[in-house]
Amino acid sequence: MALPAGVIALLNALPRDLRDSVAGDLAEEYGAFAPRAGRLRASVWIWWTALRLVCLFQRERLTRGRRLPPVPEEIRGRMSIWDSVRQDVVFGARMLRRQPGFTFVAVITLAIGIGANTAIFSIVDRVLWRPLPFQDPGSLVVIAGQRPRESATLAGPVSPGDFLDWRDMSRTFTAIAATSSSALNLSGDGEPQRVRALSVSPGFLEALGVAPAGRTFRREEEDPDRARVAILSDALWRVRFGADPKIIGRTILLNARPHEVVGVLPRGSGGRRIRKCSCRWPSIRRNASGGPFTRFR
Numbered sequence: 001m002a003l004p005a006g007v008i009a010l011l012n013a014l015p016r017d018l019r020d021s022v023a024g025d026l027a028e029e030y031g032a033f034a035p036r037a038g039r040l041r042a043s044v045w046i047w048w049t050a051l052r053l054v055c056l057f058q059r060e061r062l063t064r065g066r067r068l069p070p071v072p073e074e075i076r077g078r079m080s081i082w083d084s085v086r087q088d089v090v091f092g093a094r095m096l097r098r099q100p101g102f103t104f105v106a107v108i109t110l111a112i113g114i115g116a117n118t119a120i121f122s123i124v125d126r127v128l129w130r131p132l133p134f135q136d137p138g139s140l141v142v143i144a145g146q147r148p149r150e151s152a153t154l155a156g157p158v159s160p161g162d163f164l165d166w167r168d169m170s171r172t173f174t175a176i177a178a179t180s181s182s183a184l185n186l187s188g189d190g191e192p193q194r195v196r197a198l199s200v201s202p203g204f205l206e207a208l209g210v211a212p213a214g215r216t217f218r219r220e221e222e223d224p225d226r227a228r229v230a231i232l233s234d235a236l237w238r239v240r241f242g243a244d245p246k247i248i249g250r251t252i253l254l255n256a257r258p259h260e261v262v263g264v265l266p267r268g269s270g271g272r273r274i275r276k277c278s279c280r281w282p283s284i285r286r287n288a289s290g291g292p293f294t295r296f297r
Contacts, residue, residue: 002027003023003026003027003030003046004043004046004047006047007026007046007047007050008023010047010050010051010054011023011026011050011053011054013054013057013058014053014054014057015057022053026046026049026050029046029049030042030045030046033045134208134209134210135208135209136209140207140208143158143166143176144157144158145157145158145159145162157180158178160178163176163178163201174207175203175206175207176203176207177200177201177202177203177204177207178200178201178204179198179199179200179201179204180198180199180200181196181197181198181199182196182197182198182199183195183196183197184196184197184254184255185253185254185255185256186240186252186253186254187253187256188251188252188253189240189241189252190240193240195236197254200217201217201222202216202217202218202219202221202222203217204217205217205231210265210266211266212231212263212264212265212266213248213263213264213265213266214231214248214261214262214263214264215262215263216231216262216263217229217231217262227260228254228257228258228259228260229259229260229261229262230252230254230259230260230261230262231261231262231263231264231265232247232261232263232264232265233264233265234264234265234266234267234268237264247261247264248261248262248263248264249261249262
């Protein structure tokens with residue numbers, strides 16, 4: 001759409017080398033704005049814009065002796081940093097509002113990226129950076145058996161006989177205990193429940209510095225034919241047995257075999273390592289000779 005004749009005459013006050021380019025830009029904007037706003041509003045806008053441009057050019061020529069008004073970099077240089085940040089934020093908000101599809105994709109991408117990084121950091125923090133929640137965690141080690149004929153690098157389970165020999169002959173460690181995770185059926189008090197258990201030898205809790213309510217396992221209880229005893233976790237004691245204060249001394253059925261409850265672990269004593277091995281039922285029970293052990297501490 002052609003510019004009004006008066007606007008073209010007004011633009012003649014601009015420098016000759018810029019006159020045609022400015023007039024072309026204004027004509028393009030005027031042609032796009034007139035169908036939306038009407039000829040009257042478009043005429044007012046084009047006259048105001050042309051008059052403002054001419055005044056800017058003339059002011060720069062008269063006050064500073066140059067033909068061009070200040071460019072955005074010069075204006076930004078005279079602004080404070082907070083004004084610059086405010087302008088950038090306002091401009092970004094306008095661009096996002098004009099393109100809702102791009103805004104939606106950008107927000108979803110940022111949310112997924114931030115969520116993934118948060119999850120990875122939480123896992124790394126819990127697994128690698130935080131110390132074990134036991135007394136003197138730096139002195140805890142895991143010992144496993146190695147069979148050169150089967151594998152030169154992988155560590156496998158240890159037989160109960162080797163464990164008993166190592167424990168009796170050890171002069172380096174203050175305590176050695178064996179552990180082995182398993183799944184058991186808990187019954188006899190309410191609905192039967194499939195639970196996870198951690199079989200340990202006497203001395204396991206002492207090595208970790210965990211003192212249960214009641215007592216720990218005794219050396220004479222290593223023989224599964226002489227005594228079957230169990231120590232419950234705080235979570236199992238509260239959820240399954242309703243935090244019964246008289247739980248110590250009661251008999252529960254594990255795989256249809258009676259076991260006497262001799263203790264309850266304090267809340268949070270297991271830490272992330274014990275909870276990982278014990279899963280939903282982080283209880284600890286004794287069995288030092290019923291099969292190969294997978295870990296020593």
